[in-house]
Amino acid sequence: MSNDHVSAAVQARFSRHVLGAHSYRGQETLLIRHEGLLEVARFLKDDPSMAFDCLMDLTCVDYLKFGASLSSAPTLATPSPLPYYMKPKPTEEAWQRLVPSDAYRFDVVYHFYSTTHNHRVRVKVPLKAAEPSIPSLTGLWASANWYEREAWDMFGVTFTGHPNLRRLLMYEGFNGHPLRKDYPVNKRQPLVGPIN
């Protein structure tokens, strides 16, 4: 299902906010500057040809060490991701992150769905490593509330304008943001008792 018209419409209307757009494996992705997120989101929700009435998912990806981890570098002397008898697929689609520089460490990823038009779009907002902050969408979609709390909890991305930006899955008093790539997977913290 192709829905290029979504990214085409957004690009035509908000060219100053759009960093890039591409389609990968049949899924449409838009890259938006964080300054323009609210405008674009309002357009996606209210425009009758978009009508994205459902914020299906909101998450964040930490691109620190993307493609540079130990496991992505072959460790053996004869590295071949494909066995010798395999040829690469002829119709390889190329995928790029499309960010202007490596300073953008986080991508906040929104998956929108429209129940009226039955189409989806993925919107990504790259953020810099130091004090990542992005406007909250709680005023537009009620589901943003908990998703943003979770993203703050796991990645330390601040959502400005969020009514209640508390931790959701981890406990109050937990130090750090566990899904960041520089948070060690085996780090232990004492579990503090309940605050009440």
Next chain:
Amino acid sequence: MFLNIGPSHPAMHGIIQLVAQLDGERVLGVDVEIGYLHRAFEKESERGPYNNVIPYSDRLNYVSPLINNFGYCLAVERLLAIEVTERCQYIRVIMSELSRITDHLTCVGASAMELGAFTVFLYMIKAREWLWELIELVTGARLTISYGRVGGVKADLPDGFAERTRRTLDEVRKVLLECDTLLTRNRIFVDRMQGTGVLAKDTAISYGITGPFLRGSGVALDTRKAQPYFVYDRLQFDVPTGRHGDNYDRYLVRMEEMEQSMRLIEQALTQLPAGAVNVDVEGRVLPADVMVDEAKMGRVAGFMQTRVVTDPTLEGSTRSHHGLVNAPEKRAVLPAKEDTYGNIEGLMHHFKLIMVGHGIRPPAGEYYSAVEGANGELGFYVVSDGSDRPFRVRVHPPCFPIMAALPKLLVGDMVADIVPTFGSVNMIGGELDR
């Protein structure tokens, strides 16, 4: 008055805390605290190779783990741009629908029990047991099944599965009919369910709610219909909807969905492409452990013609079935056991997929796979950086948005209504907290 319900409370299906603000018996406000079952699923997924996520995904929604398996496999398959075989797609549909029935049986049975209908609970759990026996027959396990594989499934359906499934479904239908007689016009049940936990259509969509919960509010949205995956577009089924968005309508939607799932299974069993099973007719049959011992001593000359007998939990995973249920894709699919132990190509192939530094390597990219879980849309957002480990695995759990909307559902109702409303949410701690 503040009333603390949970974290450990018999009416809370899992560990969750509700802090309810009460005026007499009326609920004025609810604060929902989750996270008690957080096991760092997403962080753990980034640690190991792609196939290591599959056993973890069993433990997300542990009442219908097969759907989680297939959802995750679908995302990785799309990243690799491979398509599973037709027979495998039908098997995935059959197993997903069996899981959906077990999930709905658990949900309806448990919430009926909490309203005093203990008999219904026992009947439904009995029916669920029969279905789990079917699942055990195929996967070798009842709950933590790890049946999905990237590019296929673990094993083919066993002999006589279709016949046995049809018989079981007939029995399940009888149980459902009986439960329907016990509940649907039962005065106590209807009084407790009707008009409680009401959620309007717009609010539900705004909260991102999907699945039976949304359909109970009158939106006929089903990922299987709206954006079909596997072979759902070839099968006939209806999407039941409610009108009032209350607990009673959600109960009716779930009961009807079980019937529709059975319809789907029966159609899929009829359409299931048989294909020629390439059985070697040399007649030599070896137990798997003997074959391993022989291979270790290098006596592999006759293995190309030998059939191996694996233990009962791995029935259908041998070479004769392998090509039918697994994609012809050597980048992702493990070879049959005969080949791994029997010839050097198979052994190398196995090595290339298993050993550290090799493994499945999708090209850098991202994919969000949406499948219809028992509670709603189950999404897996997988990001690959070209290595043998997923860079990021994000699960969109269907009961998460419903839990976020729980205060909206409960405010204005009585304290006693918390129990049926919370029961109809069908919260699964494993997928909620991950």
